[in-house]
Amino acid sequence: MKKAMKKTVSTLLAFAILLTGILFAPQAGTTAEAAASYYLPSSYRNMTFFCVPDDLPATYVTLKVYKKGTFQKPKASYIKNIGSSDRSVARPYIDKAGDIRVYFFKKTGTATISFQIGRQTLKSKITIKEYTSPLSKFKIGGRNFASRFASSTECNFFHENTLDSQNVSIKAxxxxxxxxxxxKYGSGTFEIGSCKKTTFSKKVTFDGDADYISLTMYHAKSKAYVTLTWNCIKE
Known part of the structure; x- marks a missing residue:
């Protein structure tokens, strides 16, 4: 009888331990996720931007952080000890989706953004330089708008009549x-996805209410990009 009782108690005890392990085991998945290996793509480890006098006082870039072997980004709760080596140049913030936004201001300099995920420390170097226009010519017909991009990345041109057969001539x-x-010009569009041109020329007619030309310029030495927009608005 005693032997049977001992066996029953042992069985119940083993079951209780097993049940406790199931109910109160640490969330291994969550811990493993936080400890997983994450990385910054190479293009986000060293970036250069320009402080443009007439643009917004602050703008931002979103750092892309991925779990290795996937495009899965970390949860916001995994990102710890985020900071900047110079907050007057650039400041990082984490939004609820776990995206890291780095705001930079109209001040030249360099700031290193660093943060931790588990035992990893990831870093991104942000360099802010003085802006100089990427264009030597931006002509629409007989008008040269290049000077409008000397201190701004956006130019708004208002007109009343259709601009017929205008030669668009651009030189870097x-x-x-x-x-x-x-x-975009009226119902027509034209796009170049990737190139390394120094000049561009095309004849078009601007007759839409909100036509535009958007250019992304690349500076080989600093490996920086600037996007310029010319808005052609019909009143």
Whole structure:
């Protein structure tokens, strides 16, 4: 009888231990996720931007962080000890989705953004330089708008009449290249996805209410990109 009782008690005790292990075991999945290996793509480890005088006082770039072997980003709760080596140049913030936004201001300099995920420390170097126009020519017909991009990345041109058969002629400044462009004119569009042009020319008619030309310029030495927009608005 005693032997049977001992066996029953032992069985119940083993079952209780097993049940306790199931109910109160640490969340291994969550711990493993936080300890997983994450990385910054190479293009986000060292970035250069320009402080443009007439643009917004602050702008931002979103750092892309991925779990190795996937495009899965970390949860916001996994990102710890985020900071900047110079908050007057650039400041990082984490939104609820876990994206890291780095705001930079109209001050030249360099700041290193660092943060931890588990035992990993990831870093991104942000360099802010003085802005100089990437264009030496931006002509629409007989008008040269290049000077409008001397202190701003956006130019608004208002007109009342259709601009018939306008030759769009663009030339990059020294050291710059046209990396991509998109143009909307009335019901027509034109797009170059990737290139390294120094000049561009095309004849079009601007007759839409909100036509535009968007250019992404690339500076080979600093490996920086700047996007310029010319808005053609019919009143």
């Amino acid at each position: 400044a020294k050291g710059w290249r046209i990396s991509s462009m998109k143009m």
